[in-house]
Amino acid sequence: MTTTLAGGRAARRQTMRRIRPRRSPAVPLLLAVWAGAVAVLWLWWHNTPSIADDTGRILNAGRITGLLAGYLMALVVLQMARVPALERRVGSDRVARWHAMSGRYTLSLIVAHVFLTMWGYARQAGKSLGDIVQQTIDSVEQLPDMGKAAIGTGLFVVIGLSSIGGIRRRLPYDAWYHVHLLTYAAVFLTFWHQITTGNDFAVEPAAKTFWYGLYGAVTALVVWYRVLTPIRLNVRHRMRVEAVVEETPGIVSVLIGGRKLHRMGAEAGQFFRWRFLAPGMRFSSHPYSLSAAPRPGMLRITVKAIGDHSTRLRELTPGTRVWAEGPYGALTAQRRSRGKVLLVAGGVGITPMRALFETLPGAAGDITLLYRANTTQDLALWDELSAIAEERGARLMYAVNSPEGERPDISAENLQRKVPDIDRHDVFMCGPPGFAQSVYEALRGAGVPARRIHHESFEM
Amino acid sequence: MRKSHPVRRVVLATAATVSGVVLLLSLKPASDPAAASAAGAAPPVSAAGQESPQGGARAGSGTVTGDAEQTQYGAVQVRLTVSAGKITKAEAVQAPKGGLSDQKTQLAVPRLNQAAVAAQSARIDTVSGATYTSDGYKKSLQSALDKMKPAASGSAGSASGSSGSASGPAGSAQARTVTGQAAQTQYGPVQVRITVSAGKITKAEAVQAPKGGLSDQKTQLAIPKLNQAAVAAGSADIDAVSGATYTSTGYRQSLQSALDQAGG
Numbered sequence: 176m177t178t179t180l181a182g183g184r185a186a187r188r189q190t191m192r193r194i195r196p197r198r199s200p201a202v203p204l205l206l207a208v209w210a211g212a213v214a215v216l217w218l219w220w221h222n223t224p225s226i227a228d229d230t231g232r233i234l235n236a237g238r239i240t241g242l243l244a245g246y247l248m249a250l251v252v253l254q255m256a257r258v259p260a261l262e263r264r265v266g267s268d269r270v271a272r273w274h275a276m277s278g279r280y281t282l283s284l285i286v287a288h289v290f291l292t293m294w295g296y297a298r299q300a301g302k303s304l305g306d307i308v309q310q311t312i313d314s315v316e317q318l319p320d321m322g323k324a325a326i327g328t329g330l331f332v333v334i335g336l337s338s339i340g341g342i343r344r345r346l347p348y349d350a351w352y353h354v355h356l357l358t359y360a361a362v363f364l365t366f367w368h369q370i371t372t373g374n375d376f377a378v379e380p381a382a383k384t385f386w387y388g389l390y391g392a393v394t395a396l397v398v399w400y401r402v403l404t405p406i407r408l409n410v411r412h413r414m415r416v417e418a419v420v421e422e423t424p425g426i427v428s429v430l431i432g433g434r435k436l437h438r439m440g441a442e443a444g445q446f447f448r449w450r451f452l453a454p455g456m457r458f459s460s461h462p463y464s465l466s467a468a469p470r471p472g473m474l475r476i477t478v479k480a481i482g483d484h485s486t487r488l489r490e491l492t493p494g495t496r497v498w499a500e501g502p503y504g505a506l507t508a509q510r511r512s513r514g515k516v517l518l519v520a521g522g523v524g525i526t527p528m529r530a531l532f533e534t535l536p537g538a539a540g541d542i543t544l545l546y547r548a549n550t551t552q553d554l555a556l557w558d559e560l561s562a563i564a565e566e567r568g569a570r571l572m573y574a575v576n577s578p579e580g581e582r583p584d585i586s587a588e589n590l591q592r593k594v595p596d597i598d599r600h601d602v603f604m605c606g607p608p609g610f611a612q613s614v615y616e617a618l619r620g621a622g623v624p625a626r627r628i629h630h631e632s633f634e635m
Numbered sequence: 636m637r638k639s640h641p642v643r644r645v646v647l648a649t650a651a652t653v654s655g656v657v658l659l660l661s662l663k664p665a666s667d668p669a670a671a672s673a674a675g676a677a678p679p680v681s682a683a684g685q686e687s688p689q690g691g692a693r694a695g696s697g698t699v700t701g702d703a704e705q706t707q708y709g710a711v712q713v714r715l716t717v718s719a720g721k722i723t724k725a726e727a728v729q730a731p732k733g734g735l736s737d738q739k740t741q742l743a744v745p746r747l748n749q750a751a752v753a754a755q756s757a758r759i760d761t762v763s764g765a766t767y768t769s770d771g772y773k774k775s776l777q778s779a780l781d782k783m784k785p786a787a788s789g790s791a792g793s794a795s796g797s798s799g800s801a802s803g804p805a806g807s808a809q810a811r812t813v814t815g816q817a818a819q820t821q822y823g824p825v826q827v828r829i830t831v832s833a834g835k836i837t838k839a840e841a842v843q844a845p846k847g848g849l850s851d852q853k854t855q856l857a858i859p860k861l862n863q864a865a866v867a868a869g870s871a872d873i874d875a876v877s878g879a880t881y882t883s884t885g886y887r888q889s890l891q892s893a894l895d896q897a898g899g
Contacts, residue, residue, distance in 0.1 A: 216659065222877060226663040227855045234852075235663070236656050280648060299849050319738060371738060374878050 327364030521606020539568025587620030701779030711771030815893030
């Protein structure tokens with residue numbers, strides 16, 4: 176008994192030595208963002224000794240909103256620059272949500288800035304709010320770089336409209352994506368009027384330098400991580416489709432071969448954005464998780480046919496060139512802080528869980544996988560999972576609807592009954608948003624602290 | 636996976652932003668308190684606004700105006716103020732206007748003016764980003780310098796004469812006021828009146844300043860600061876107020892002319 180205990184402890188220590196939890200840099204990054212916002216407001220404060228009247232207040236509100244919009248615009252672009260610290264440490268899903276949130280906020284600031292500034296100018300010229308349109312036309316015609324800024328603002332409005340939930344769902348993904356790429360043009364076009372007409376930049380050379388630095392740095396990061404890094408990756412690894420395998424009805428695995436694929440730095444739980452250079456597919460890239468730990472000559476993704484793109488995957492022929500960008504995603508072993516891990520997969524969310532199930536370090540009994548699907552036929556990769564479970568001494572459970580179509584009850588009580596020490600686990604979770612939400616609540620009810628529930632959700 | 640409340644988030648973000656902006660705006664005083672206290676009980680600008688400018692006499696200096704030089708963006712014309720054969724002031728009476736030109740003019744002309752006074756010749760550096768304006772300026776400056784030679788002796792004479800008259804109650808410590816020439820700026824004239832006591836500026840005020848529209852704001856912003864700076868510096872060597880370059884330049888010109896008259 177003692178020996179077993181000692182052996183158990185030694186094994187546990189062995190495992191823990193390989194667990195190096197890394198904190199997400201989200202908090203320091205957010206602090207830096209706020210500090211920058213304070214600096215921008217200070218710039219305004221410093222350059223504005225007094226405000227005489229309501230016209231002055233309106234114009235200064237226009238300046239504040241303009242300065243903040245100019246600052247945030249750079250950050251909104253930065254969030255999509257695929258910077259590894261953001262994609263792999265904070266998590267692509269979280270950064271994408273930040274991007275959507277700050278994008279909406281920035282667009283609101285831009286609209287407020289235009290309205291307030293033009294209203295202020297109209298008042299200054301002794302005109303009423305009704306003359307704001309004429310005032311805007313005059314300003315665009317007369318002030319430097321305002322023509323460009325007007326076009327850029329128009330683009331921002333179009334981009335914003337195309338991203339409104341209802342409209343975006345009706346647009347094909349590619350159309351939405353390519354409209355969204357116009358953001359770069361819009362940022363470029365609106366940049367110049369900030370420098371040439373912005374009071375704070377005209378009078379404060381340091382502020383101008385800071386602004387050039389901010390936008391220059393973001394541009395450099397975008398060029399480096401969105402253009403040069405993918406080119407280098409694909410030139411080095413030269414990926415091609417090796418085979419397409421149907422796992423279950425509607426779920427296919429694509430095997431991708433290439434050179435030195437283990438050198439890509441991909442970890443279990445991460446994903447790449449894949450672009451298959453086949454007719455009709457080459458113009459869009461889609462994020463799919465690796466469904467197995469990367470091997471030297473082989474990567475595998477497993478995809479459920481839900482959209483145009485994923486449906487076409489089954490028609491891929493071996494030899495098709497693949498253009499991949501990545502690896503991205505923070506749902507990896509680095510999130511883990513405990514010896515015991517519960518993996519929860521909903522439907523095709525099994526893909527990253529399958530890779531983690533195989534690779535997470537742990538002694539027998541440390542790793543548990545709970546797999547939820549509609550029917551037993553929908554349990555893709557089940558045979559592999561059983562083999563892994565057998566080999567590692569890991570636990571594998573599934574939950575499917577009853578023959579009458581009744582949904583299984585994943586509640587706090589049931590989770591506690593199945594995994595008695597659940598509150599001492601790290602939980603990794605991947606699945607459709609509704610599923611993830613209800614499991615999250617059940618887990619919290621079962622006593623798992625929020626900081627140990629790791630999930631990735633791409634719904635915004 | 637905390638529950639997201641989109642509507643609540645939008646309401647919160649809007650409320651926070653609006654109240655933040657309103658708070659910032661309301662924390663700003665209606666007029667610059669530091670400048671107001673430093674300038675002492677300076678009478679409001681409008682009270683002395685109708686005082687007649689003493690521009691006619693050109694006391695203490697002669698002026699030479701160069702030819703207007705056409706550039707791609709408009710004419711440039713330089714006027715020099717000469718005292719004892721030296722350029723004491725250079726200014727552009729014409730410079731490109733409208734759109735981007737306003738800005739380039741604003742950027743380049745003060746520097747060119749300064750360079751002309753420093754170099755005492757037309758061999759001055761081009762201001763980068765304002766090449767055309769600089770070239771036109773240099774040509775007009777050269778033509779003014781060419782005209783200066785015949786004009787110099789006369790103006791130098793008048794300079795000494797008038798400086799004598801200006802310091803009429805010589806040596807007295809009594810405070811007196813001197814009003815500078817009105818300096819034209821793009822937005823209207825600026826005219827400075829200083830109170831001098833024992834050879835020191837004890838008070839500076841603007842009897843004329845640009846009015847209307849944006850100018851009101853800039854005047855309100857700049858003049859108290861400039862008044863304060865003039866008293867502190869005791870000379871026309873004061874910094875331009877950021878955001879009110881034209882007014883500042885005009886102010887300095889008028890202040891210089893007041894100082895010339897005061898014999899300081």
